[in-house]
Amino acid sequence: MVFRRKERDFKRRALGVFVTGMMFLAGGMGLLWTARNQTGFAEWYSQNVYSVLVGSVGRVFGMIPVSASELFLYLLLAGMVWQGIRHRKRLLYLACFYFMCASALLFLYAANCGVNYYRKPFSAWFFTGVKQSAGADSGELLRMCEWLTGNVNEAWERMEADSGSYHGMQGKGREAMMRLAKEQPVLAGFYPRPKPVMVSWILSVQQCSGVYAPFTVEANYNRDMVAYNIPHTICHELSHLRGFMREDEANFIGYLACLESDSADYNYSGYLLGWIYAGNALAKENFEEYARLHGKLKEEVRRDLAANHQFWDQYEGKAAEAATHLNDTYLKANGQSEGVKTYGRVVDLMLYDFLENRMDSACN
Numbered sequence: 001m002v003f004r005r006k007e008r009d010f011k012r013r014a015l016g017v018f019v020t021g022m023m024f025l026a027g028g029m030g031l032l033w034t035a036r037n038q039t040g041f042a043e044w045y046s047q048n049v050y051s052v053l054v055g056s057v058g059r060v061f062g063m064i065p066v067s068a069s070e071l072f073l074y075l076l077l078a079g080m081v082w083q084g085i086r087h088r089k090r091l092l093y094l095a096c097f098y099f100m101c102a103s104a105l106l107f108l109y110a111a112n113c114g115v116n117y118y119r120k121p122f123s124a125w126f127f128t129g130v131k132q133s134a135g136a137d138s139g140e141l142l143r144m145c146e147w148l149t150g151n152v153n154e155a156w157e158r159m160e161a162d163s164g165s166y167h168g169m170q171g172k173g174r175e176a177m178m179r180l181a182k183e184q185p186v187l188a189g190f191y192p193r194p195k196p197v198m199v200s201w202i203l204s205v206q207q208c209s210g211v212y213a214p215f216t217v218e219a220n221y222n223r224d225m226v227a228y229n230i231p232h233t234i235c236h237e238l239s240h241l242r243g244f245m246r247e248d249e250a251n252f253i254g255y256l257a258c259l260e261s262d263s264a265d266y267n268y269s270g271y272l273l274g275w276i277y278a279g280n281a282l283a284k285e286n287f288e289e290y291a292r293l294h295g296k297l298k299e300e301v302r303r304d305l306a307a308n309h310q311f312w313d314q315y316e317g318k319a320a321e322a323a324t325h326l327n328d329t330y331l332k333a334n335g336q337s338e339g340v341k342t343y344g345r346v347v348d349l350m351l352y353d354f355l356e357n358r359m360d361s362a363c364n
Helices: 002-037 041-062 068-086 091-112 114-118 122-126 138-161 169-181 229-240 247-260 264-285 287-296 299-313 318-333 339-363
Strands: 210-213 218-221
Touching: 002 041, 002 091, 002 114, 041 091, 041 114, 041 218, 068 091, 068 218, 091 114, 122 247, 122 339, 138 264, 138 287, 138 299, 138 339, 169 229, 169 247, 169 264, 210 229, 218 229, 229 247, 229 264, 247 264, 247 339, 264 287, 264 299, 264 339
Parallel strands: none
Antiparallel strands: 210 218
């Protein structure tokens, strides 16, 4: 009798868990549907709701000295395994419990990330009143690459004079973004402290330098990669906390923030990442010029590039291919039709910025 009563109680609990899961699912799907189909909703949400979530949820989890999202992932997996063992004979309850967990994650994703994919792009703010051109001749690209080459070398010399720098990178990342926000007010707001992933191997095998964690509203980065990647990655991930989710634009915002920073290591990171993206584009059009500019880089810079290739090459394999395919599918599902190729489209934005804002200084 007691056993039957206990089983009836678990069936009622399963129903309550299922209803809770349905509420999370309806809320998450409702937000994504509205953002996709109601013009202006995503922009309003990003500026009036999401900004509050960053300033509250992001501020709370930002007080934790380590990646809260990483801890949350481990605890969630442990909790699901524990529930599976504890209630292995109550399959209905387990199915409802797992459904509720998945639905809650979907709701958090939609509220803290998904809606932002449908907002106005950063380029609409940065290039106000000007029609952005995607086309540029090879001569303009070459001039930008030459300008980047000189600035990479100069930034490395300043960084070397500062004893190699690379200290206090987390705080300097926030400062760089707030400095850029003075020129681009749409980037203004609270920035939580970016944090390294403790077990960064998880990101490395995915060929991933950083990740925005929507469940805890955090900017996380891979601490194992070659150091020059870290400043740009920090700014890239922090740009997602301002609601700009396109990868090309996050790369561009990170590039701008690094260039505007008063720290040599951030300047070096921004110029070198810019050189890599622009250099790859130049190599496709004129490999001889690319090789010439590569040869003009300081030996220490070329050494950094070689170390970076060596680092990522060790993680190539089936896991990396699967992660890339998954990321490609994810980006396409969120309106970025070019998938992982979107990362490289930063060159269009960099080139337009160069022609409009930096060409004169490059010619002097």
